[in-house]
Each structure stands twice: as C-alpha cells, then as structure tokens.
Amino acid sequence: METAQSKISFTINGKKVERRVRSSMLLIDFIRNELKLKGTKPGCLGGECGACTVLVDGVAVNSCLYLVINVDGKSVTTVEGLSGEEQSLDVVQLSMVEHGAVQCGFCTPGMVMAIKSFKSQCDHNHHTPDREEIKKNLEGNICRCTGYVKIIDAVEALF
Amino acid sequence: MDFRTISPQTTEELLEAIKQNQGKHFRFGAGYTDLIPELEMQMENGLIVINLAKLKDSNFTSIFLSEDGIRIGALTTMTDVLSNKHLQKFPVLIEAVESFASVQIRSVATVGGNLCTASPAGDVSCALVALGAVSEILIANGQIRTVPLTEFFTGVKTTVLKKNELLRSVLIPHQKSAERILSGFIKIGNRNSMEIALASLAYHITTDKNGIITSAGTAVGSVAETIRYTESACEFLLGKNMDQLSEEDKETFADNVLKYANPISDIRASAWYRHQVLWNISKSIL
Known part of the structure; x- marks a missing residue:
C-alpha cells in the first residue's frame, strides 16, 4: 500500500536517527531543516552544482536528488561529520586551507565531501591519481571563485 | 514536490x-x-x-555473464558498469558512461533509468543500441518479453513499455570472436563536463585477422526523435577491409549514417550544425 509517511532509521555523522518523514522529502531538506545541519548547501537543486554533496555509505551523492526514505539503514556523512570541537579538521579540509582553495566558501562543503569520497576510493585501490583524473572527479562540483587551480593543487597534495 | x-x-x-x-x-x-x-x-x-531503490532481486541489481550474453540489471548504476570486468571489452559502453553527468550522478543513476527516460540524447542508451542489446521486460503477470533496443524507443521520452510492465534488464548478446575491435563513443558538446550531447555517435566494429569487418554496430544520439541504429551504414561496412577503406568509402559510410539523422534546431545547436558535425565524426572513426 502506498504511504505518504515512512519510518526511517539511519546514522548521520555517527549518530543514530529514527524519524517519521514525508515519503517524498529530499535528503537535503531533512539534513538542513529537520536536523538543522546547515553545512550542506542548497545550490542549483538540480544535480548540476554539487554544493549539496554528502556521503551515503562513503560515496558522494547529490543530497538534492536523493529521497530521505532511501537512506534508511545506511550511513550518511555531512561536512559537520568531518570535524568537531574535539576533532581537528579533516586532511581534505587542511589541504584546502593550506592551498588557499577557498574563496567565498559556498561550494567548499560539497567540494570537500566529493574530494573525501574520491580520496577514500583511491586509497582503497592504492591508486595515485594525476591532475586529469582529479579534474574528472570534480566535474560535478562548480566553483565560481577560484578557477579550480588551487582546489586541484589541494587534492594533488593529498596523495 | x-x-x-x-x-x-x-x-x-x-x-x-x-x-x-x-x-x-x-x-x-x-x-x-x-x-x-x-x-x-x-x-x-x-x-x-x-520506489525501486529497495528492491532486492539480483536480476534487477546485478551484471552477470550468461549463456546468451552479458545481462545488465536495470537497477545497476553507472558506477557499477564502470567497475565491471566483463564490460571492459566494450569501450563504446565504458566511454559513454564516463561522458555521462558527474561522479555524484553516476553513483546513483541507473542503466534502466537512462533507457526508460528515453531521451534522444541518452549516452548509455546510444551505446547499448550500437551493441545490439535487447531489453528484457517484466510484465505484471510475472512473464518476460524481449524487445530489441532498436525497437524500444517510440518517440521523445516514450518507449514500448505498457503500464503493467517495467524494464528488468538488458542483454548484450555474445559477439563473434574478433581479432580487432574499433569501439568508442563520441559526444559533441559545448563543454567537457556535465554536458548533454548536441550530437553523439556510438560505434562497435570488429574485424577478423585479415582486417575484414565481421560485425558493425553504430548508433546516433541527439539528431532525431529517438536514438537510432544506423543499419545501412553498418551493412555498408560488412565484408570490407578496415585497412583499405578509401576516402570515398568513408564518405559513403558518413552519408549512410546521416540518413538516420533528422535533427532540429534548438537552444543548444542548430540542425545545420548537428548535420555537419555528425558527418564529420562519422567519417573520422574509420
């Protein structure tokens, strides 16, 4: 039988969440409006810009194109999950800071999450990517300030 | 929403x-x-x-070798295709998937979704048509019917699927063993990333040890109401020696590809441009 509401249970940034949600609710709306985690940015809301990128089971996805009911049983990580009061910045964030890869900052959380996913995948395959591969893997993230050079430098320095 | x-x-x-x-x-x-x-x-x-995201049926979610070919479940993602070892022998398919959207979208977008959306610009669909793939459709009574992808698309965003049916999988039939493979996907756009094709060409051509073309599959995207299999262009190549194609042969091949193009002018490109570029890329692959 079809339902307008669904019960979901998943972890976000290591914490378990159980809620009843509207079945058609988007993951980005749940993260920003229900959990009040505002690090995940709404940009184009159509999968073009990558500002809303989060990790679902470690893989980068656009949270604006993902139904929250489909994270049931999964693990979600947002930019808030990479650092906290007791935890220093993640290596990806540190590299971005060191290389001056942040200007206005709006794309940065999505960029960081996309890079995080890419780095984990490369580490898993014991692979060192070249600049072309780095560019290819950031094609879903738009930055209107930096011209990308320093972002790519920051990723290259991770390997 | x-x-x-x-x-x-x-x-x-x-x-x-x-x-x-x-x-x-x-x-x-x-x-x-x-x-x-x-x-x-x-x-x-x-x-x-x-919502098919929670369906646990390997016919829908897996890629596997069978007696009749390689079967790709409709719910396999683009990333699944890229990492599958059986599919690496089809550069046309791999290149089409690589040219598709972004890594975030490839991780969730499905092969079946690309087919059922039935966009004339569907990259992965175009590659599968060139490979002679067959759709396997599940009917609500539990039976399966098969339709070649060359007959699957009926118009812009429409397919042969009825209301009581859905696409379960596509089968790429086993190909003749080949000495050499000329296979790839050319996508013309205004930029390299996140692009919708202005025109595209998928090709998968095989030869024997003497260079004689034993099979040829080519398909075009974004130049007609649907993706089209360019049958007469494929037939023209069969039996010819790949290494001895004359300039005239290459142009005849491109002319044949163009027979299937009926492009429109829209916000992204003019019909004239689509015609010209399709002819040029068709000639360039040989």
Whole structure:
C-alpha cells in the first residue's frame, strides 16, 4: 500500500536517527531543516552544482536528488561529520586551507565531501591519481571563485 | 514536490504494486536523477512513486555473464558498469558512461533509468543500441518479453513499455570472436563536463585477422526523435577491409549514417550544425 509517511532509521555523522518523514522529502531538506545541519548547501537543486554533496555509505551523492526514505539503514556523512570541537579538521579540509582553495566558501562543503569520497576510493585501490583524473572527479562540483587551480593543487597534495 | 510511495523489497511485492495501481497514476523511481528535477519543475497530481531503490532481486541489481550474453540489471548504476570486468571489452559502453553527468550522478543513476527516460540524447542508451542489446521486460503477470533496443524507443521520452510492465534488464548478446575491435563513443558538446550531447555517435566494429569487418554496430544520439541504429551504414561496412577503406568509402559510410539523422534546431545547436558535425565524426572513426 502506498504511504505518504515512512519510518526511517539511519546514522548521520555517527549518530543514530529514527524519524517519521514525508515519503517524498529530499535528503537535503531533512539534513538542513529537520536536523538543522546547515553545512550542506542548497545550490542549483538540480544535480548540476554539487554544493549539496554528502556521503551515503562513503560515496558522494547529490543530497538534492536523493529521497530521505532511501537512506534508511545506511550511513550518511555531512561536512559537520568531518570535524568537531574535539576533532581537528579533516586532511581534505587542511589541504584546502593550506592551498588557499577557498574563496567565498559556498561550494567548499560539497567540494570537500566529493574530494573525501574520491580520496577514500583511491586509497582503497592504492591508486595515485594525476591532475586529469582529479579534474574528472570534480566535474560535478562548480566553483565560481577560484578557477579550480588551487582546489586541484589541494587534492594533488593529498596523495 | 509531494507524492506517495510504495517501496517493494521483493519481485512479488513489486508485481503486486503494479497490479494494484493500474487504475491510478504511478511512476517508477530508481536513481531519481531525472525524476526529481522533472517533478520539481512540474508536480503531477495524485502521483504514486513505486520506489525501486529497495528492491532486492539480483536480476534487477546485478551484471552477470550468461549463456546468451552479458545481462545488465536495470537497477545497476553507472558506477557499477564502470567497475565491471566483463564490460571492459566494450569501450563504446565504458566511454559513454564516463561522458555521462558527474561522479555524484553516476553513483546513483541507473542503466534502466537512462533507457526508460528515453531521451534522444541518452549516452548509455546510444551505446547499448550500437551493441545490439535487447531489453528484457517484466510484465505484471510475472512473464518476460524481449524487445530489441532498436525497437524500444517510440518517440521523445516514450518507449514500448505498457503500464503493467517495467524494464528488468538488458542483454548484450555474445559477439563473434574478433581479432580487432574499433569501439568508442563520441559526444559533441559545448563543454567537457556535465554536458548533454548536441550530437553523439556510438560505434562497435570488429574485424577478423585479415582486417575484414565481421560485425558493425553504430548508433546516433541527439539528431532525431529517438536514438537510432544506423543499419545501412553498418551493412555498408560488412565484408570490407578496415585497412583499405578509401576516402570515398568513408564518405559513403558518413552519408549512410546521416540518413538516420533528422535533427532540429534548438537552444543548444542548430540542425545545420548537428548535420555537419555528425558527418564529420562519422567519417573520422574509420
């Protein structure tokens, strides 16, 4: 039988969440409006810009194109999950800071999450990517300030 | 955006959901990378979405070798295709997937979604048509019917699928053993990333040890109402020696490809440009 509401249970940034949600609710709306985690940015809301990128089971996805009911049983990580009061910045964030890869900052959380996913995948395959591969893997993230050079430098320095 | 959902976990539950809702307005959701933007643009009243994301049926979710070929489940993602070892022997398919959207979208968008969206610009669909793939359609009564992808698309965003059916998988039939393979996907766009093709050409051509062309599959995208298999261009190549094609042969091949193009002028490119560029890329592959 079809339902307008669904019960979901998943972890976000290591914490378990159980809620009843509207079945058609988007993951980005749940993260920003229900959990009040505002690090995940709404940009184009159509999968073009990558500002809303989060990790679902470690893989980068656009949270604006993902139904929250489909994270049931999964693990979600947002930019808030990479650092906290007791935890220093993640290596990806540190590299971005060191290389001056942040200007206005709006794309940065999505960029960081996309890079995080890419780095984990490369580490898993014991692979060192070249600049072309780095560019290819950031094609879903738009930055209107930096011209990308320093972002790519920051990723290259991770390997 | 507001709709109700049904999330079947088994094939039985899925078939039941399809049967129960024949009198209602429903759509299938898999990767949602096309459905959500479409519904955000224009919501459909009283919509029920049959959510396929939780379906556990390996016929839908896996890629596996069988006696008759390689079967790709409709719910396999683009990333699954890229990492599958059996599919590496089809550069046309791999290149089409690599040219598709972004890494975030490739991780969730499904092969079946690309086919059922039936966009004339569908990259992966175009490659599968060139490979002579066959759609395997599950009917609500549990039976399967097969339709070659060359007959699957009936118009812009329309397919042969009836309301009580959905795409379960596509089969790439086993190819003749080949000495040499000329296989690839050319996508013309205004930029390299996140692009929708202005024109595209998928090709998979094999030769024997003497260079004689033993099989040829080419398909075009974004130049007609649907993706089209360019049959007469393929037939023209059969039996010819790949290494001894004259300039005239290459031009005749390109002329044949163009027979299937009926492009329109729109915001992205003119019909004239699409014609010219398709002829040039067709000639360039030989």
